[in-house]
Amino acid sequence: MEVKTVCPYCGVGCNIIVVSDGNRVLNIIPSKYEAINYGTLCIKGWKGLNYTESKKRLKKPLLKKGDGFIEISWKEAIKIAANNLKEIMERYGPDALGFQSSAKCTNEDNYLMQKLARQVFKTNNIDHCARSCHASTIEGLISTIGSGAMTTSIRDIDNAELYFVIGSNTTEQHPIIGARIINNIISGKKLILADPRKIQLSNFSSIHMRHYPGTDLALLNTMANIIVEKGLYNKKFIEERTENFEEFLKVIEFYDADRGARITGVDPDLIEKAAIMYAKSRSIIFYAMGITQHTQGTENVQAIANLAMLTGNIGKSGTGIAPLRGHNNVQGASDMGALSDFLPGYRRVYDDQGRRIFEEAWKTDLPSKPGAALNEMFHLALEGKIKALYIMGENPIISEPENEKIIEAFKRLEFLIVQDIFMSETAEYASLVLPSYSFAEKIGTFTNTERRIQMVRPFLNPPGETRADWEIITMIAREMGYEWNYNSPEDVMIEISSLVPQYKGINYSCIENEGVQWPVNDCKGTEIMHTERFTRGKGRFMPAYWKRPSEFTTDEYPYILTTGRLYYQFHTGTMTRKSNILEREAPFPFAEVNPEDAKYLSLRDDDCIRIISKFGELTTRVRITDVVPKGIVFMPFHYHESPVNRITNPNIDPVARIPELKVTAVRIERC
Amino acid sequence: MIYKIKKDLLKKYIDGLLEKYEVWGPKKIGNDTVFSKLKSGEEFIDARTLLGPKESIYPIKEKIGEMESKEIIVMGIKSCDLRAYRMLDDVLGIDEFYSSRRRNVHFLNFVCTEPCEYGFCSTFFGPRLDEYEMQFTDIGEYYIVESKNDKLIGRDFENATEDDLKILESKMRDFYNKMPPMNIENLHKKISWDDPRYREFSKRCISCGACNFACPTCFCFDTYDDDGLYREWDSCILSGFTRMAGNVNPRNTLDLRLRQRFMHKLRYHYENFSYYLCTGCGRCIEVCPVRIDIRDFIRGVGP
Numbered sequence: 001m002e003v004k005t006v007c008p009y010c011g012v013g014c015n016i017i018v019v020s021d022g023n024r025v026l027n028i029i030p031s032k033y034e035a036i037n038y039g040t041l042c043i044k045g046w047k048g049l050n051y052t053e054s055k056k057r058l059k060k061p062l063l064k065k066g067d068g069f070i071e072i073s074w075k076e077a078i079k080i081a082a083n084n085l086k087e088i089m090e091r092y093g094p095d096a097l098g099f100q101s102s103a104k105c106t107n108e109d110n111y112l113m114q115k116l117a118r119q120v121f122k123t124n125n126i127d128h129c130a131r132s133c134h135a136s137t138i139e140g141l142i143s144t145i146g147s148g149a150m151t152t153s154i155r156d157i158d159n160a161e162l163y164f165v166i167g168s169n170t171t172e173q174h175p176i177i178g179a180r181i182i183n184n185i186i187s188g189k190k191l192i193l194a195d196p197r198k199i200q201l202s203n204f205s206s207i208h209m210r211h212y213p214g215t216d217l218a219l220l221n222t223m224a225n226i227i228v229e230k231g232l233y234n235k236k237f238i239e240e241r242t243e244n245f246e247e248f249l250k251v252i253e254f255y256d257a258d259r260g261a262r263i264t265g266v267d268p269d270l271i272e273k274a275a276i277m278y279a280k281s282r283s284i285i286f287y288a289m290g291i292t293q294h295t296q297g298t299e300n301v302q303a304i305a306n307l308a309m310l311t312g313n314i315g316k317s318g319t320g321i322a323p324l325r326g327h328n329n330v331q332g333a334s335d336m337g338a339l340s341d342f343l344p345g346y347r348r349v350y351d352d353q354g355r356r357i358f359e360e361a362w363k364t365d366l367p368s369k370p371g372a373a374l375n376e377m378f379h380l381a382l383e384g385k386i387k388a389l390y391i392m393g394e395n396p397i398i399s400e401p402e403n404e405k406i407i408e409a410f411k412r413l414e415f416l417i418v419q420d421i422f423m424s425e426t427a428e429y430a431s432l433v434l435p436s437y438s439f440a441e442k443i444g445t446f447t448n449t450e451r452r453i454q455m456v457r458p459f460l461n462p463p464g465e466t467r468a469d470w471e472i473i474t475m476i477a478r479e480m481g482y483e484w485n486y487n488s489p490e491d492v493m494i495e496i497s498s499l500v501p502q503y504k505g506i507n508y509s510c511i512e513n514e515g516v517q518w519p520v521n522d523c524k525g526t527e528i529m530h531t532e533r534f535t536r537g538k539g540r541f542m543p544a545y546w547k548r549p550s551e552f553t554t555d556e557y558p559y560i561l562t563t564g565r566l567y568y569q570f571h572t573g574t575m576t577r578k579s580n581i582l583e584r585e586a587p588f589p590f591a592e593v594n595p596e597d598a599k600y601l602s603l604r605d606d607d608c609i610r611i612i613s614k615f616g617e618l619t620t621r622v623r624i625t626d627v628v629p630k631g632i633v634f635m636p637f638h639y640h641e642s643p644v645n646r647i648t649n650p651n652i653d654p655v656a657r658i659p660e661l662k663v664t665a666v667r668i669e670r671c
Numbered sequence: 672m673i674y675k676i677k678k679d680l681l682k683k684y685i686d687g688l689l690e691k692y693e694v695w696g697p698k699k700i701g702n703d704t705v706f707s708k709l710k711s712g713e714e715f716i717d718a719r720t721l722l723g724p725k726e727s728i729y730p731i732k733e734k735i736g737e738m739e740s741k742e743i744i745v746m747g748i749k750s751c752d753l754r755a756y757r758m759l760d761d762v763l764g765i766d767e768f769y770s771s772r773r774r775n776v777h778f779l780n781f782v783c784t785e786p787c788e789y790g791f792c793s794t795f796f797g798p799r800l801d802e803y804e805m806q807f808t809d810i811g812e813y814y815i816v817e818s819k820n821d822k823l824i825g826r827d828f829e830n831a832t833e834d835d836l837k838i839l840e841s842k843m844r845d846f847y848n849k850m851p852p853m854n855i856e857n858l859h860k861k862i863s864w865d866d867p868r869y870r871e872f873s874k875r876c877i878s879c880g881a882c883n884f885a886c887p888t889c890f891c892f893d894t895y896d897d898d899g900l901y902r903e904w905d906s907c908i909l910s911g912f913t914r915m916a917g918n919v920n921p922r923n924t925l926d927l928r929l930r931q932r933f934m935h936k937l938r939y940h941y942e943n944f945s946y947y948l949c950t951g952c953g954r955c956i957e958v959c960p961v962r963i964d965i966r967d968f969i970r971g972v973g974p
Contacts, residue, residue: 004701017700019707027731029722030881030958031703039721040960042879043909050732055898175877179960182875186961203874513701567878580895580903584911606918 003459004031006446008104008439009044009570011325012036012154012176013448013515016045018440018459025049025440025459033514035155036448042175043568043585044576049440051578052460057421058435059464069433074465074475080432081390082479084415085121088388094122094367098377098386101128101338102393102469103327106444106456107503108492109469110329110336111344112484113392116473117371119362120480124349124371125386128338129394130330131374135656136292137323138334140301142346145314145321146536149331152284152320153450153517153527158184159318162281164274165201166194166304167216167290167662172567174288174324174449181286190281192274194219195290196562197592197634198627207274210629211264213562214549214663217296220303221546222260223275224310225252232279234312242309242539251543263546279311282318288326289564293661297653299544309539315530325449326565328439332447335502335518340371345500361499373657375400375650381409388415392469393436397425398572401650401659402615403643419472422574425640435466442468444489445511447518452525453506454515549663550651553631557613557665559597561633563648569638576638589639590623593668597631598624601668608671611635613647613664619671633666674816674828675835681814684825685712688744692777695724696746706747715747717809719787721957723752723887728773729759731884732903735894738768742775744823750800751792751952753780755887757802761944762890777823782808784842786850789953791966793850796950799843810838853969859941861971862934868968869933873926875961880906882932882955882963888948907931933968 001022007014015031028049032039061077062069072080088096099117101110110128117126130138138148145151157163157180171178178201185191185204193205194216202208211219227233228249238245257268264271285308291300304321305314313319325331337344343366347354350368359366372380378396380386382405389410397403410416410429418430421438440460447453462468467475470489477484486492490508497506502518510516516525529535553560568585569576576582591611593603603609607622611633620635620642628634635644649664676684688694689709697704698714706724709715724745756778763769783790783798792798800806805824806817815831815838818824883889883906891912893905905912908928914920922928940948949965956964 002698002700002705002707004703017703017705019705024732027705027707027722027726029703029705031701032721033702040879040881040958042877042960046880046884171877175879176960179875179877182877182961186875200874200877580897580901581893581905581909581911584893584895584914585909587911 001459003457005439005457005459006328006454007041007045008328008575009048010174011327011330011449012174013328013446013452013454014041014045014176015454016041018049020459022461024053035153037176040176040179044570044582047581048570048576048579050580051575052438052440054578056423056578057463057466058423058433059466060435062433064431074467077432077434078475078479081417081434082476085388085390086480088414089121092387095125095371096385096387097121097123098125098372098381098389100374100377100389100391100394100396101126101333103129103330103333104393104439105333105469106329106442106489107332107336107447107453107496108444108489109392109473110333110338111492111496112470112473114336114338114344115362116477118358118366119364120477120482122367124340124367124369125377126338126371127340127374127377128333129327129374129399130334130339132293132400132658132661133289133326133330134292134323134334135658136297136301136653138346139298139656141305141321141323142536143540144302144305144309144542145530145534145539147529148334148346150320150322150450151314151529152322154180156317156320156528157181157284160189160282160284161318162190162192162277162283163286164192164278164283165286168286168288168324169195169197169199169564170286170324171200173326173565175567177324190277192277196629196632206277207270209264209266209270209274211266213560213632214294215264215546216291216294216300217303217544218255218260218263218546219266219271220300220307221252221255222257222264222271223278224303224307225255226257226272226275227279227310228252230276232276233310237312238310241534242541244541248306248541248543251545254545278307283311283313284318284320284322286322286324288324290662293658294663295550295651295653295660296544296547297658298655302542302544305539306541306543309541315528317528320528328448329446331449331451332445332453335447335500336496340373344496345502357499375652375659376657378406378409381413384412387413389413390417390419391426392419395424395426395572395574398640398643399637399645401645401648401661403646404616419469424572424574434472435464436472437462437466437468441466444470445493451517452515453503453511453518453520455508455511550660551649551663551665553665557667559631559633559666559668561611561613561635561647561664561666562662563635563637563644566636566638569636571638573638588621589636589642590621592623592625592628592634594628594630594632595624595626598622601670603670610669610671611647611666612669613666615648615650615664616646618642618644618646633668672818672821673831673836674818674824675813675831676816676828677813680827682712682715684827685709685715685746687825688823693741693743694746695727695743709746717747717781719749719783722885722954723952724748725752725756725887728756728776729763729769729890732901733768735768735900735902738771740771740775744777744779746779748778748780749952750780750782750796750798751790751950752887753778753803754796754800754950755952758888758946758948759890777804777820779805779807779823782806784809784846786846787953789956790951791850791853791953792951793847793852794855794951795947798846808839808842810835810842815839853966855947855969858947858969859938862938864930864934866930869926869930872929872963873924876908876925876929876963877960878908878925879960880908881958881960883908885954885958887950887952887954888936907935937969
């Protein structure tokens with residue numbers, strides 16, 4: 001059979017056609033879909049689907065018995081799940097429960113997961129990994145322009161004159177968007193890059209600003225100040241479409257080029273040149289975790305919106321802000337309200353009017369206090385306040401900071417449900433393991449980084465007794481006595497389309513052949529947002545002063561550790577590490593160290609080192625390279641062998657509650 | 672023999688084949704055209720697909736030791752692909768798992784009468800082959816069918832006339848006029864180890880391996896143990912392709928790997944077999960995210 005579906009890796013959402021015999025993938029063909037991947041794929045698309053047919057897939061529900069697990073029936077599993085959650089809710093109150101949803105799952109799965117938490121268990125303790133990646137984007141963009149998503153489309157990249165990429169290694173993490181940028185540069189467009197590391201896009205940048213990690217806000221403010229000083233700002237746009245400009249001026253005037261240069265370590269002339277180029281061109285800003293994973297993540301994102309509004313580079317073709325989403329459906333999971341402070345469609349849980357819509361639809365009172373964020377759930381579990389967690393399709397032991405504390409937290413829980421396709425590091429600690437479908441067996445929708453809602457279709461027979469995530473959640477809700485009458489994911493989408501304004505009127509037939517970009521009205525999508533007015537009405541300048549990151553170098557910890565992903569691996573490796581070719585390309589963890597630092601530390605390539613932060617220590621191998629500047633160490637976070645999140649900085653942005661994973665002070669010792 | 676068949680009878684012919692054989696062909700999935708198993712003649716369309724049907728004789732991933740010998744018919748393959756499989760035979764022919772499958776596949780190639788966007792087959796063998804089993808050419812109302820194996824000739828085939836053959840010849844002249852061959856005289860001597868363009872390409876190449884996966888002539892595979900011994904298509908663009916024990920890699924940078932690809936296709940293989948390992952299908956250009964263009968490379972123009 002041949003099935004058109006969407007690649008399960010990053011947020012680009014490449015369309016693929018999979019040929020299978022029901023049990024094995026026989027061929028993967030990139031779709032020639034011009035709007036996204038024009039007949040191309042990255043290596044993960046070509047070689048990364050092996051995991052779906054892995055023999056290690058979970059096949060039956062498992063219950064912890066002693067140190068091991070025993071197989072049980074679904075009937076028992078659902079009963080055990082519901083009874084335990086119910087008992088804990090009744091004994092300790094609803095907020096003793098925590099739910100973690102998944103950006104790997106469909107919109108329908110995510111919608112039901114948050115509905116289970118809120119309607120059935122009356123708690124806002126529901127969150128997912130957007131917390132660790134783009135929570136600051138949601139807060140930062142909603143407060144400035146009113147909507148926390150990419151303002152333009154992937155296709156529209158071709159219409160810009162200049163790209164400003166800050167904190168995104170685009171060719172490795174969003175390769176097909178990276179390739180589109182490169183193609184445009186080869187045909188004469190310009191690129192400004194801001195990244196401490198030398199990345200592939202450095203080959204194409206007119207300007208590469210290698211600022212110190214954690215100084216993005218100072219850099220962006222300085223650029224804004226230079227644009228104002230040179231009179232290159234768009235007065236008409238600012239007058240007609242924005243507010244709070246005067247306040248903004250008061251803050252940014254502090255950041256003259258010299259001050260900016262002192263803070264960021266970038267040559268003041270470079271900053272000036274970049275600012276002028278950006279202001280004078282039709283420009284799109286691309287950013288990712290390099291902007292968001294900071295204690296000032298929200299302010300960083302706001303500074304990006306400020307810059308776009310200052311120059312009128314938003315709301316028309318070839319301009320805009322492009323937060324690049326890491327997971328296939330992290331956009332959709334956020335849209336669906338799998339967030340502790342937002343109901344579906346980004347209505348705040350404490351907004352009475354918004355909450356009432358759901359209270360009426362779900363015929364129940366809903367909690368109005370924001371729930372615990374992803375990592376707060378582990379802290380609360382450690383404190384004994386959360387007693388049970390229900391984790392779907394996530395592996396926090398590898399992906400979240402301070403993982404030893406997470407393990408400790410799991411041990412303190414009375415009940416832990418892990419719903420996954422593999423026995424992940426996290427699942428090992430579960431009381432109950434529920435085996436679910438991978439994307440290869442699912443019907444549903446993913447929403448990609450450009451807000452495009454696309455159909456996901458099954459091409460493999462489900463292994464063993466696995467069930468779809470939406471179905472498992474529905475069974476638990478029914479066991480709890482709720483009348484959830486969904487017979488298919490499409491039934492769920494019909495409910496979504498009636499409650500989530502961005503998805504208004506969506507059904508599967510209107511996205512049969514081609515996805516549409518939200519906001520949707522009567523199956524018609526929106527390619528470019530904010531064209532006439534901003535989603536929040538007037539765009540609001542949100543200025544902020546730069547603050548030193550929560551971690552900085554000291555005599556004891558003289559290096560800054562920053563983390564990221566590799567092209568060949570994805571997240572905690574549960575998928576990519578099961579592909580022979582991908583695992584072969586990047587089989588072991590390492591730390592990139594600048595040659596000068598290596599010399600000082602007397603290190604050679606592949607030497608074993610111990611990296612120590614305030615939060616923990618690990619061992620890994622050295623890779624000596626000038627990709628990283630002096631004083632900076634880079635590690636990928638995919639590997640359980642050197643789980644970098646054992647030592648990363650858990651301090652959070654107070655608004656978005658995202659940890660500052662990009663800046664941790666460390667010292668390096670030889671093993 | 673040279674036959675012809677009315678175009679609208681082709682579906683019926685395929686339905687007839689389907690009664691006895693597994694038949695593959697190009698078909699529409701959404702807005703894309705892909706090569707896959709046909710369920711009916713109705714599904715078949717005569718169109719070039721993004722990827723050829725290489726996996727019909729050489730699966731992307733296979734368990735070593737499992738021999739398949741199902742007789743299948745691959746209908747609508749383009750000549751660039753079919754010619755490429757003759758090249759695969761020269762390398763993989765001694766491999767029993769390959770040749771047992773190869774022997775049982777009948778390729779019915781369809782000649783292109785219009786150039787495709789990225790193809791340059793006129794430089795090598797052109798859209799019409801000398802070696803084939805059954806070769807179909809669209810001449811309007813009919814397909815001309817050149818046959819070297821009458822086993823698959825059906826009831827609806829008629830003998831082609833002189834006039835039909837004239838149309839075919841003029842179609843081919845048109846084709847060559849629209850796609851003039853490039854000069855490849857002594858190309859293998861001009862392909863240089865020190866060409867600066869390898870480094871230029873490496874700046875933009877994103878190591879997706881698509882040029883290998885889409886290439887009908889690429890034959891390299893990797894073997895590994897995954898509860899049984901498997902082999903899987905590999906790519907010389909990837910660093911693990913040549914990495915050795917101790918993390919030592921003779922081609923440790925991307926430019927060296929890109930050099931290997933061009934040198935192998937346009938020089939080493941010629942030195943061993945007296946032909947270039949390329950049929951001008953243009954697929955590597957079309958699937959390349961950053962449009963590295965082997966035509967430009969052959970012409971000697973910079974990236």
